[in-house]
Amino acid sequence: GENVGLHLPTLSVQEGDNSIINCAYSNSASDYFIWYKQESGKGPQFIIDIRSNMDKRQGQRVTVLLNKTVKHLSLQIAATQPGDSAVYFCAENYTGRRALTFGSGTRLQVQP
Amino acid sequence: NAGVTQTPKFQVLKTGQSMTLQCAQDMNHEYMSWYRQDPGMGLRLIHYSVGAGITDQGEVPNGYNVSRSTTEDFPLRLLSAAPSQTSVYFCASSPTTRSPTDTQYFGPGTRLTVL
Numbered sequence: 001g002e003n004v005g006l007h008l009p010t011l012s013v014q015e016g017d018n019s020i021i022n023c024a025y026s027n028s029a030s031d032y033f034i035w036y037k038q039e040s041g042k043g044p045q046f047i048i049d050i051r052s053n054m055d056k057r058q059g060q061r062v063t064v065l066l067n068k069t070v071k072h073l074s075l076q077i078a079a080t081q082p083g084d085s086a087v088y089f090c091a092e093n094y095t096g097r098r099a100l101t102f103g104s105g106t107r108l109q110v111q112p
Numbered sequence: 113n114a115g116v117t118q119t120p121k122f123q124v125l126k127t128g129q130s131m132t133l134q135c136a137q138d139m140n141h142e143y144m145s146w147y148r149q150d151p152g153m154g155l156r157l158i159h160y161s162v163g164a165g166i167t168d169q170g171e172v173p174n175g176y177n178v179s180r181s182t183t184e185d186f187p188l189r190l191l192s193a194a195p196s197q198t199s200v201y202f203c204a205s206s207p208t209t210r211s212p213t214d215t216q217y218f219g220p221g222t223r224l225t226v227l
Contacts, residue, residue: 009152034215043116043202043218044155089154098162099145099170100216102154 012109019077021106023090026071030092034100035064035075038087047075047088077108085110114138116219118203124225125193133188133222135203143206144186145170145216146178148199155202161186193226200224
């Protein structure tokens with residue numbers, strides 16, 4: 001069945017370092033992927049997305065990489081800041097399906 | 113605009129009680145959905161709606177009902193609350209249903225405890 005999960009439940013980094021959060025998916029039909037950030041007590045907030053016809057997409061301080069061969073997705077955060085501390089979720093979807101499947105989340109802790 | 117709003121923020125129920133979680137959006141979005149989030153887990157889809165008068169079940173629909181009489185509102189009803197429904201509930205909306213890539217905007221959540 002479908003499964004979207006994360007390799008590391010908690011990631012601790014020093015302020016200013018780069019962070020990499022990983023996600024694996026098993027549905028080869030998935031063609032759209034999103035990263036969400038969820039701060040404590042708040043709803044998920046969209047960060048960046050990528051379609052399956054791309055292998056890399058960059059935003060402001062964030063980059064998403066997609067490796068369809070091994071069904072792996074990663075979120076890279078450059079120069080991590082204390083405000084980046086949150087739980088990060090990957091989510092996936094495929095054409096024709098009207099719902100997202102979320103992974104279980106990775107908590108990013110930024111040490112000052 | 114206010115985006116996606118949810119009420120109440122917190123609720124405690126006794127087993128067997130019923131209640132309605134409210135969700136509203138002022139962005140004229142076609143698509144609305146309800147998720148639940150349990151500790152240490154991702155979000156799981158309960159029900160969704162692709163427009164007024166149209167609803168469908170998600171991954172975990174049992175114990176919940178929804179309706180969509182207007183574009184703006186998408187209430188979630190618990191008919192007979194059970195402790196297994198203790199969770200944080202998020203409502204989300206997105207502009208259209210023509211593409212699964214429409215970004216979903218989430219509300220702040222309702223934390224529900226069933227004793």
